Amino acid sequence: MNTSTPSSTQEPSSTQAPCAVSARSLSKVFGSGSNAFKALDNVSVDIRENEFFTLLGPSGCGKTTLLRLIAGFEQPTSGEVLLDGEDLSAKPPYQRPVNTVFQNYALFPHMTVAENISFGLEMLGRPKDQIKSVTANMLRLVQLEAMADRRITQISGGQQQRVALARALAPQPKVLLLDEPLSALDLQLRKEMQLELKRLQTDTGITFVFVTHDQDEALTMSDRIAVMNGGKILQIGTPREIYDKPQHRFVAGFIGEINLVPVEAMGAHDYAIAGVGSLRSDEASVVPKGDHAVLAIRPERIALSAPGPGKLPGVVTNVVYHGTDTIFHIRLADGLELRARSQNNTARIQSFAKGDQIGWTVDAASVSVLADDPS
Amino acid sequence: MTRAGKNILFRALLIGPALLAITVFMIIPLGLMAYISFRGRDYSGGVLWDQFTAEAYVRLFFESELDGTLALNFNYMYIILRSVWLSFLTMVISLAVGLPVAMFMATRDAKWKAVLVFMVTLPFWTNLLVRNYAWILLLRDHGIINSALLWLGIISEPLPLLHNSFAVAVGLTYSFLPFMVLPIYASLEKIDLRLVEASFDLYANRWQTIKRVILPLAFPGIVAGCVLVFVPALGAYITPELLGGGKTLMIGNLIGFQFGAARNWPFGAALGMFLLALVLTSLWLYARRYRGDLERLQ
Amino acid sequence: MKINPFRNRAFPGDARHWPGLFTATAAFFAYVYLPILILIALSFNENRTVTIWTGFSLDWYRMAFSNRDIVSAATNSLIIASVASVSATTLATLAALRMASNDRFLGKTGINAVFALPITVPEIVPAVATLMFFASLGFTFGLGTVIIGHIVFCIPFAYLPIRARLEGMDPKIGEAAADLYANPVQAFWRVTLPQLVPGVLSGLVLAFIISLDDFVTTFFLGGAGSTTLPIYIFGLVRTGVTPEVNAISSLMLLLSLSLVSLSLFLGRDQNRKTGPD
Numbered sequence: 001m002n003t004s005t006p007s008s009t010q011e012p013s014s015t016q017a018p019c020a021v022s023a024r025s026l027s028k029v030f031g032s033g034s035n036a037f038k039a040l041d042n043v044s045v046d047i048r049e050n051e052f053f054t055l056l057g058p059s060g061c062g063k064t065t066l067l068r069l070i071a072g073f074e075q076p077t078s079g080e081v082l083l084d085g086e087d088l089s090a091k092p093p094y095q096r097p098v099n100t101v102f103q104n105y106a107l108f109p110h111m112t113v114a115e116n117i118s119f120g121l122e123m124l125g126r127p128k129d130q131i132k133s134v135t136a137n138m139l140r141l142v143q144l145e146a147m148a149d150r151r152i153t154q155i156s157g158g159q160q161q162r163v164a165l166a167r168a169l170a171p172q173p174k175v176l177l178l179d180e181p182l183s184a185l186d187l188q189l190r191k192e193m194q195l196e197l198k199r200l201q202t203d204t205g206i207t208f209v210f211v212t213h214d215q216d217e218a219l220t221m222s223d224r225i226a227v228m229n230g231g232k233i234l235q236i237g238t239p240r241e242i243y244d245k246p247q248h249r250f251v252a253g254f255i256g257e258i259n260l261v262p263v264e265a266m267g268a269h270d271y272a273i274a275g276v277g278s279l280r281s282d283e284a285s286v287v288p289k290g291d292h293a294v295l296a297i298r299p300e301r302i303a304l305s306a307p308g309p310g311k312l313p314g315v316v317t318n319v320v321y322h323g324t325d326t327i328f329h330i331r332l333a334d335g336l337e338l339r340a341r342s343q344n345n346t347a348r349i350q351s352f353a354k355g356d357q358i359g360w361t362v363d364a365a366s367v368s369v370l371a372d373d374p375s
Numbered sequence: 376m377t378r379a380g381k382n383i384l385f386r387a388l389l390i391g392p393a394l395l396a397i398t399v400f401m402i403i404p405l406g407l408m409a410y411i412s413f414r415g416r417d418y419s420g421g422v423l424w425d426q427f428t429a430e431a432y433v434r435l436f437f438e439s440e441l442d443g444t445l446a447l448n449f450n451y452m453y454i455i456l457r458s459v460w461l462s463f464l465t466m467v468i469s470l471a472v473g474l475p476v477a478m479f480m481a482t483r484d485a486k487w488k489a490v491l492v493f494m495v496t497l498p499f500w501t502n503l504l505v506r507n508y509a510w511i512l513l514l515r516d517h518g519i520i521n522s523a524l525l526w527l528g529i530i531s532e533p534l535p536l537l538h539n540s541f542a543v544a545v546g547l548t549y550s551f552l553p554f555m556v557l558p559i560y561a562s563l564e565k566i567d568l569r570l571v572e573a574s575f576d577l578y579a580n581r582w583q584t585i586k587r588v589i590l591p592l593a594f595p596g597i598v599a600g601c602v603l604v605f606v607p608a609l610g611a612y613i614t615p616e617l618l619g620g621g622k623t624l625m626i627g628n629l630i631g632f633q634f635g636a637a638r639n640w641p642f643g644a645a646l647g648m649f650l651l652a653l654v655l656t657s658l659w660l661y662a663r664r665y666r667g668d669l670e671r672l673q
Numbered sequence: 674m675k676i677n678p679f680r681n682r683a684f685p686g687d688a689r690h691w692p693g694l695f696t697a698t699a700a701f702f703a704y705v706y707l708p709i710l711i712l713i714a715l716s717f718n719e720n721r722t723v724t725i726w727t728g729f730s731l732d733w734y735r736m737a738f739s740n741r742d743i744v745s746a747a748t749n750s751l752i753i754a755s756v757a758s759v760s761a762t763t764l765a766t767l768a769a770l771r772m773a774s775n776d777r778f779l780g781k782t783g784i785n786a787v788f789a790l791p792i793t794v795p796e797i798v799p800a801v802a803t804l805m806f807f808a809s810l811g812f813t814f815g816l817g818t819v820i821i822g823h824i825v826f827c828i829p830f831a832y833l834p835i836r837a838r839l840e841g842m843d844p845k846i847g848e849a850a851a852d853l854y855a856n857p858v859q860a861f862w863r864v865t866l867p868q869l870v871p872g873v874l875s876g877l878v879l880a881f882i883i884s885l886d887d888f889v890t891t892f893f894l895g896g897a898g899s900t901t902l903p904i905y906i907f908g909l910v911r912t913g914v915t916p917e918v919n920a921i922s923s924l925m926l927l928l929s930l931s932l933v934s935l936s937l938f939l940g941r942d943q944n945r946k947t948g949p950d
Contacts, residue, residue: 385771386771386778388767389767389768389770389771390767390768390771390772390784392764392767392768393764393765393767393768393788393828393832394768394784394787394788396764396824396825396828397787397788397790397791397825397828398787400803400806400821400822400824400825401790401791401799401802401803401825402787402790403806404799404802404803404805404806405798405799405802407802407805407806407809408798408801408802408805411805422805422809472697472700472701472704473701475693475694475697475698476694476697476698476701478691478694479694479695479697479698480698482694491698493937494702495705496933497930497933498705498706498709500879500882500883500886500929500930500932500933501709501886501925501926501929501930501933502885502886502903502922502925502926502929503886503888504886504888504903504906504907505712505906505922505925505926506708506709508712508906508910508918508922509708509709509711509712509922510708511910512708512711512712512715512919513708513711519711549704549705549708552701552704552705553705556701581691606793606795607795609795610794610795610796610797610798611795612795612796612797612888612889613888613889617907617910627795627797630797630798630801631797631801631893633801634801634804634893640805643801644801644802644805647797647798647801647802650795650797650798651794651798654793654794654795654798655794658793
């Protein structure tokens with residue numbers, strides 16, 4: 001059974017690419033006494049070089065705090081932040097080769113676009129001609145050459161966002177931190193920028209650590225995702241792993257839609273749904289026979305057909321049309337309902353109506369086994 | 376030095392000088408004034424440093440008869456009461472005038488609001504002396520108002536408009552009216568006009584809306600405005616001096632007098648402490664009840 | 674109360690058009706500005722008897738400018754105002770820099786109260802208290818004592834707006850500067866200070882005006898040779914109304930008005946966030 005302690009969600013780092021940034025047993029407490037708030041609770045993670053790594057979770061889960069600890073704007077209560085294996089805790093932000101794109105951009109209001117972009121290089125004392133050429137490159141990279149001498153109060157929100165990006169990339173940091181940089185943009189612009197950011201990361205090869213609460217965004221852009229809640233990292237994996245094989249109830253529910261079915265273990269891979277039937281899962285976990293567990297099944301993995309042998313029974317209670325697909329609400333037993341999603345593909349019309357008896361199956365590979373505890 | 380120690384030194388260097396300036400040149404003198412108020416008066420009006428006595432305070436209310444007994448002296452009490460009364464009157468008039476003006480301002484659109492606020496603020500920054508002087512021009516026997524009334528035939532002799540309580544009241548109102556308008560405006564401005572509309576939608580008439588919806592929401596601003604008019608009016612010096620003509624004294628002039636012709640420093644100090652007490656009490660009462668509102672107002 | 678929904682083309686619930694508001698406001702502004710305007714108008718009156726208009730004349734202004742006492746008083750006013758406002762603004766800025774942060778420390782509320790003190794108490798009280806203080810120390814009363822008194826009440830006028838401006842600044846901008854390799858000194862110099870300068874200048878001009886216009890403190894802390902324009906005007910008014918007083922008074926008014934406009938312009942909100950999309 002995968003009870004998700006932070007360390008068990010790690011793949012052993014010695015077999016992977018070198019680590020750009022690591023957190024080791026990082027904790028952060030704000031306030032004291034009865035007002036104490038634990039923003040991060042013993043968090044450890046290894047972020048690899050050249051990776052687009054996303055911290056995903058709801059408000060208050062600690063993702064921004066973790067980011068700020070890496071940047072150096074906060075000091076950890078305990079634990080350490082490592083860059084290329086070196087402990088950063090003693091270093092203030094201006095000595096860390098890490099740059100941040102802020103949520104509200106935090107551009108310098110009294111400077112032009114070009115001056116904002118070249119600021120980091122100036123502070124690093126780079127020679128003037130280098131500053132000039134890098135700034136020009138950055139402007140080209142974010143397609144703002146025409147705006148170079150504009151004051152930042154004169155450009156639009158989307159353009160400001162790109163200036164913030166260019167400003168953070170100009171000094172070529174080892175790691176780029178992005179704190180929900182797209183949240184202020186409208187939908188269309190946001191989708192464009194998502195692709196843009198992904199392309200930038202692949203082109204520059206800089207490690208991106210991206211914070212968001214939008215699970216679509218995370219799935220679209222990331223190489224790996226860390227799902228966080230309540231100051232802990234619950235699961236780390238590729239988008240596919242997180243989606244197909246959630247190891248934690250919260251992770252299952254936070255990303256996409258999920259069916260959570262209470263079952264009793266009947267042996268190595270079989271699980272019984274009381275009064276309905278049994279399902280197989282090909283997960284390698286071991287649940288002692290007789291123990292209770294929860295199966296996590298994605299709606300689109302449920303195959304619906306007429307009732308028959310080898311299929312589990314159910315009754316359609318509601319049919320909701322969604323344009324691209326249709327959602328069927330299926331009642332299995334008292335108080336036990338499933339949602340199944342079926343694409344409205346004219347080649348395989350599945351027309352079930354309210355009240356129909358149907359049969360359903362799920363592929364063993366699409367069944368995840370979770371602990372029964374409510375967390 | 377420890378990091379905490381460096382922090383404190385840094386803080387002291389930055390805040391220290393300004394703090395020191397005010398402490399040394401205002402707080403300490405005020406303390407000295409408290410001390411002097413309990414000293415005796417020497418023959419030339421200065422301070423008898425080694426004599427501890429409360430005679431300055433006694434003098435506020437009593438005077439010594441020739442036979443050494445004390446008799447109630449209303450002169451000074453009269454001045455004090457007049458000051459309180461005039462300040463109160465000023466506050467009430469300012470409120471009556473200021474409330475509709477603030478209401479008007481708060482219901483304009485953004486561009487007009489900015490212009491109006493500017494126009495209300497502007498007089499505050501001009502010279503108080505000059506503004507009071509302008510009223511001398513208006514109020515004197517051969518001033519603008521009397522000349523106009525005479526010319527129109529409404530009166531046959533000039534009205535005594537200057538050098539009396541009337542003139543002082545006019546002057547005080549004129550000096551401090553903007554201080555009433557701005558806080559009330561700040562409060563009213565935050566009120567969503569749709570609340571007023573909702574009130575009408577629920578069958579209230581205008582007066583009921585004012586009483587039950589607008590006034591309660593504007594109350595913090597009103598109280599702030601009242602304090603901002605009452606307190607400076609109480610301690611006014613220029614207005615009673617110019618427009619009162621030596622016959623309508625307020626506490627401020629009385630104090631100043633002790634350092635001029637009357638030459639009685641301990642008495643002046645006692646009066647000063649008295650005024651200070653009045654002011655600080657008013658402010659403390661206000662802060663105690665409305666401190667939260669004051670912070671929100673800012 | 675009868676409700677006519679078409680009066681003023683607005684409905685009674687529309688508080689924008691309630692009767693009396695516009696009249697009250699118009700009367701208010703007339704009341705506030707007429708005396709000033711009349712004063713200024715009369716300063717151009719050719720007639721010596723101030724209230725009878727005979728013609729337009731700049732005579733009184735010319736007399737004012739050539740009057741040696743007036744020029745000397747004006748010079749004193751400018752010297753005092755310059756020294757006091759620059760000193761007060763410097764002290765206030767330093768203090769505001771430390772006080773405007775979010776961290777609490779011991780006595781912070783108390784310190785803020787001290788900084789607000791000079792404008793909360795009526796001016797006569799600290800004026801005479803400081804008089805007694807200086808006298809007991811044996812100071813000679815003159816420009817120096819006046820300047821010290823002015824610095825004390827100018828500090829709050831500079832401190833409060835500067836602190837407000839600092840607190841309004843986006844703290845993330847400071848973080849961004851540090852993130853981009855600026856050490857605290859560089860961050861202050863390149864990022865904080867340039868944002869602060871308009872606010873500091875605005876506070877400086879305000880302190881200057883307040884000092885220029887002051888009467889009470891100057892009167893009690895002054896000595897021979899420290900006559901300022903307000904003191905001079907006061908003296909003249911005491912002895913009677915003369916046209917020169919009108920001229921100087923008008924000049925002072927116009928000076929204050931221009932400086933206030935300048936201060937407000939400098940301190941205007943520069944936070945307009947974005948341009949057109």
